Amino acid sequence: MIDVLIVDDDKLVRKGLMSAMPWDSFGMRVIGEAANGEKALEFLKENHVDLLMTDVAMPVMSGIELIRIVRKRYPDMAIAVLTLHQDFEYIQEALRLGAVDYIAKVQLEKERFEEVLGRIHGLILNQRRKPPNEPASVDQDVYPLDTAYAVLGLGDHPLVNGPRQHSQGWRVEADGHILLWTPDLREELWTEVNSDREWLPPLPDQALDADWRLVRLRHIAGLTQFDLLQMVRNYRQRDFFYDCNGYETNPIEKSVQELQADQPEPSEREIEAVKEILHAFRWVHDSQSFEELCSQLRKLRLPASKLMQLLYGFIVDWSRLFKALAKTGITLPDTFLCWSEVVAWMGGFREVAATLSGHLQLSREVTVSIMSAVKIAHDELEFPLFAVDVAKRVNLSRSYFNQCFKAIVGYSFNEYLRRVRIDKAREYLAQTAKPIVWIAEHTGYADEKYFSRIFREQTGLLPSEYRNRHRQR
Known part of the structure; x- marks a missing residue:
């Protein structure tokens, strides 16, 4: 213990x-x-x-x-x-x-x-x-020359399992995700490493079946192996995911200055700004917006786990807003190994949406307009909304707006708005103790009795009955 x-x-x-x-x-x-x-x-x-x-x-x-x-x-x-x-x-x-x-x-x-x-x-x-009389750790040996190499694992699975020292000069970090090439510093081989920029060390046999990439580390003279390992560990935890496209044939080049550079955490404001672009959905059908989103998302340098959470939130929002489109089976993978996989997944998402638009013979501009109308229904459900006004806001005539809205969403705008409002009312009834009159007002119904009638038509229960049944569970 x-x-x-x-x-x-x-x-x-x-x-x-x-x-x-x-x-x-x-x-x-x-x-x-x-x-x-x-x-x-x-x-x-x-x-x-x-x-x-x-x-x-x-x-x-x-x-x-x-x-x-x-x-x-x-x-x-x-x-x-x-x-x-x-x-x-x-x-x-x-x-x-x-x-x-x-x-x-x-x-x-x-x-x-x-x-x-x-x-x-x-x-x-x-x-x-370590034996009691073992000499000082090799971690404190100082690199006399300029170059070292690291093999970094992608994802959560370790590269190798076993002792820290392996053959061919590769040294394994405790959790097995990083291998540093650290042969005897007195070997003549170091002269060859330092003189030939294209020279590569023999790759470790233990890692060949794993997902990994090779990184060449420059300007490391004077550092201890322990210091360098800390720098490489920090790099793998954040920037490696974004620097690696998953298909490199040449080593990723990193200098000590780059590894030591200050990396401020993104602010909540910066994250919210990117979320707003992500959830606006315009990038799904607009190439310029897609490029802007990818650029801003990559600049955040979020840990892979937080990036997954951000994208999962988008999928939930998309499925909630576009239930008809969600039938196409758009899902998020269990994990991304590197940034290029994120971009590829987002590109695939756009292709699915574009295929739907093509099947309906609608232009991308019209599809974006309908998506904007769907978002308006969710964001402004507590206010009076009329199809004619929303059609003007998304730059479509009323008749064409109604036709396209039903083709994409599966309901007319008014039918969809009513479903959105009742779904929100269910949420309020089940998760809050707000009075029914308050719930009616905050889901777009000024008249409580009218709200109760519409709610019963949609659910088969009065609001009070729905709340009581939920509490009994």
């Missing part, structure tokens, strides 16, 4: 880590918490700890000072650094003092908890396996 102490001046962070992390899955247990370095040292005097997880910036005693003291007093204790800062230069001192890993708090998402703990667990086990 690995006993853990969590040190952070934010109580919510400590409690969140203690309750949310899958400690049991990795033979770990949290035996204590502390709000600063001094409290942590007091705890360590009375308790045995295998893993210290500490924030860097804390009052009373900083995490850096705590690490210095712990390294002297408890040299066998593993240390992982918690930080709000993702600037590699800021946390490099902690790593050089002996921290086995660092964790950016902004990257701590539920779907990545197992990855984080698995990585730390592997590093601790590897430390324990």
Whole structure:
């Protein structure tokens, strides 16, 4: 069992880590918490700890000072650094003092908890396996020349399973998603590597059946292998997904300067702006809007899991608005390995929609107009809406608007609007305690009695009966 102490001046962070992390899955247990370095040292005097997880910036005693003291007093204790800062230069001192890993708090998402703990667990086990008199780790060897290579796995499946050191000079990170080519630094081969830009190392046999890409790392002279591994790990977690198109025949070229460059997290405003373009649906039939969406989405550099959530939200919205179109079987894959697969999926989505328009012999401009009308019905259902007014807003005559709307959606505009309003009323009745008169007004019905009559026609129940039946469940 690995006993853990969590040190952070934010109580919510400590409690969140203690309750949310899958400690049991990795033979770990949290035996204590502390709000600063001094409290942590007091705890360590009375308790045995295998893993210290500490924030860097804390009052009373900083995490850096705590690490210095712990390294002297408890040299066998593993240390992982918690930080709000993702600037590699800021946390490099902690790593050089002996921290086995660092964790950016902004990257701590539920779907990545197992990855984080698995990585730390592997590093601790590897430390324990070393003989007592083993010389200093090769991690501290400094690269004398300019170039190194890394094989990075795509997706969640590890490249290899097994020991950290493999044949042909490839060294495996604990979680198996990264292989660094680190042969003996004294080999004459390094001269060949540095002199020939096109030279490639022998590829690892263990990874040939996996999804991976080769990255050539430039300007690394003077870095330790451990420092470089941290940089490569950060790169794989964010930018690698967007740099890799899935079909490279040549290595991806990255310099240390690029790996160290500050990568600010996208703001909520930036994310909402892209969501607005995504859910406006114009990109489905307009090539310029599609190119703009792809460009803006790629600039966000969202983690693959968050990108999937964004696209899933779009699919749900599309299916809700365009039930007739949803019958074409548009689905989201379980995962994307790289950005090019995202673009390909979005392109396929557009082709399905275009096929439908072609089958109905409607122009893309008309299809976009009808899609805009559908969105108006959902966004403005609480206001008076009339087909003649909506037709003008989407630049179609009333008669042609009604004809095209029914051809695409399967209902006339008025029929569809009534279904949208009743569906929203069902949601209010089932999920809120709002009065029926309030629900009627917020679904476009000024008269409560008229609303009740329409609701019963559509559902077979009065609003009050529907609510009671839902509560009985």
